[in-house]
Amino acid sequence: MSSSASVTWPPSLWAATAPAGPVLPALEGEVQADVVVIGAGFTGLSTAIHLREAGVEVTVVEAAEPGWGASGRNNGQVIPTLAGHDPSAMVARHGEAGERFNxxxxxxxxxxxxxxxxxxxxxxxxQAGWVQPVHSPGRFRLAEQRVREWSTIDAPVELLDRATTAQMTGSEAWYGGFWNRSGGHINPLALARGLAEVALKRGAVIFARSPVASMTRQGDRWRVKTARGSVTARALVLATNAYTDEFESGLAPEIAAEVVPVLSWQMATQPISDNIAKTIIPGRQAMSDTHRELYFARWDARNRLVTGGAAVFPGAGGTNLRGPVAERLKRLWPQLGEVSFDYVWSGYVGMTPDDVLKPQVPGYPRIHQLGPNGFGWVGCNGRAVALSISLGRELALATQGVPLRTLGLPLSQLKAQPMRGLIRKIAPLALPLYRSLDAREI
Structure with a gap:
């Protein structure tokens, strides 16, 4: 995609309902800034806002449009945890930096x-909360462990017995669980576009339709080049995550090599009548359970259930999901009757499996210092909506010289994923493995 090309938006629920985004120029010519941010998703836009609030000049360079990537395509659940890892695991991995990150x-x-x-x-x-039901009796121990760990660091969590879980979800499918009262859900594309407007109003410069081809250190400055221009800046933030090599393979090959982009499919039902909707997650919490083949759902503002799944066959896309996901929803909530979907769309999740032999196990976020005054992160593992906004604040502070020992940025060494290309191709075929693991009691 050249810097002058138009951007095609996937026909998602969010693209159909979010307010229009700002009209932005492409980058042309030579630009100077104090900080340059690559990527106008949640992380990049949050970084820009925090820098402008501190009076720092910042230029954001986006390959497409704000929210075009994962920030505008996800389910919109706001979840203040990592997938598969509790606070003690982060401390064991990063010590005091892990405690700050927690x-x-x-x-x-x-x-x-x-x-x-x-x-x-x-x-x-x-902000109705986030619920994680458990899908087998033995997995109730997972809920107990998570409540115990998060309670230790004063998170607003609560253990749920089976009856309470049934009341909160409107389904008898689960055996208990826990919830975090601070979670909830948003329209993610509307949030991304809203953050872009906030950044612009505070004086940030945002260039769109300008894929970055390279970022290099020249003397004491960073230089970011596109097809038609460049930005030279004292500090740099790379905020591209799963889309790091989507437009330009040479942008940051070492960063791109440690994250596996995995397609996640989202689906939105037709609007559900009020009398039925009030019996399904009546408190309107975000919900995602303990299946590896994740069962998740939340309401949108128009009484659509927004859920999703993983395609089994490469290239099949969401076309092979409508039937199975509809049947799943009917098993969970029989009162739905026949289920049809108005929207089906996909986006990449940035996965960082720490064991190449166990790609089904989520890894940890990878936060890097890329050089003097240069920072970035990848590896949301499906939990970036809440985390990325806060990491934008931390990254903005890091570029201003705030000591890293005071920030929630546990740095990692670059670690390329062996057989990354193969894992990316076979990831959809892991679904039978997920189902087998889900069927085992623990």
């Missing part, structure tokens, strides 16, 4: 909703 993560959902309220962003935000 505090950032613990508060990340609250921080997102506070940000939406502070700037009055029309993101259909509902």
């Amino acid at each position: 505090a950032v993560l613990r508060d990340s959902a609250q921080y997102l909703f506070d940000t939406v309220r502070k700037y009055d962003i029309a993101a259909e935000a509902e």
Whole structure:
């Protein structure tokens, strides 16, 4: 895609309902800035806002449009945890930096909703909480462990017995679980576009339709080049995650090599009548359970259930999901009757499996110092909505020289994923393995 090309938006629910984004120029010519940010998703836009609030000049360079990538395509669940890892695991991995990261993560959902309220962003935000039901009796121990661990660091979590879980979800399918009162859900594309408007109003410069071809260190400055221009800056933030090599393979090959982009499919039902909707997740919490073949759902502002799944066959896309996901919803909530979907779309999740032999096990986020005054991160593993807004704040502070020992940025060494290309191709075929693991009691 050249810098002058138009951007095709996937026909998602969010693209159909979010307010229009700002009209932005492409990058042409030579530009100077104090900080340059690559990527106008949640992380990049949050970084830009925090820098402008501190009076720092910042230029954001986006390959497509704000929210075009994962930030505008996800399910919109605001979840203040990592997938598969509790606080003690992060401390075991990173020590005191892990403790600081845990505090950032613990508060990340609250921080997102506070940000939406502070700037009055029309993101259909509902801070109704996030529920994680468990799908077998033995897995109730997972809920107990997670509540115990997160309670230790003062997270607003609560253990749910089977009856309470049934009441909260409107389904008898689960055996208990836990919930975090600070979570919820948003229209993610509306949030991304709203953040872009906030950044612009505070004086940030955002260039769109300008894929970055390279980022290099020249003397004491960073230089970011596109097909038609460049930005030279004292500091740099790379905020491209799963889309790092989507437009230009040479942008940051070492970063791109450690994240596996995996397609996640989202699906939105037709609007559900009020009398039925009030019996399904009646408190309107975000919900995602303990299946590896994740069962998840949330309401949008128009009474659509927004759920999703993983395609079994490479290239099949969401066409092979409508029937199975509809049957799943009917098993969970028989009162739905026949289920049809108005929207089916996909986006990449940035996975960082720490064991190449166990790609089904989520890894940890990878936060890097790329050089003097240069930072970036990849590896959301499906939990970036809340985390990325808070990491934008931390990355903005890092570029201003705030000591890393005070920030929630546990740095990692670059670690390429062996057989990354193969894992990316066979990832959809892991679904039978997920189902086998889900069927085993623990």
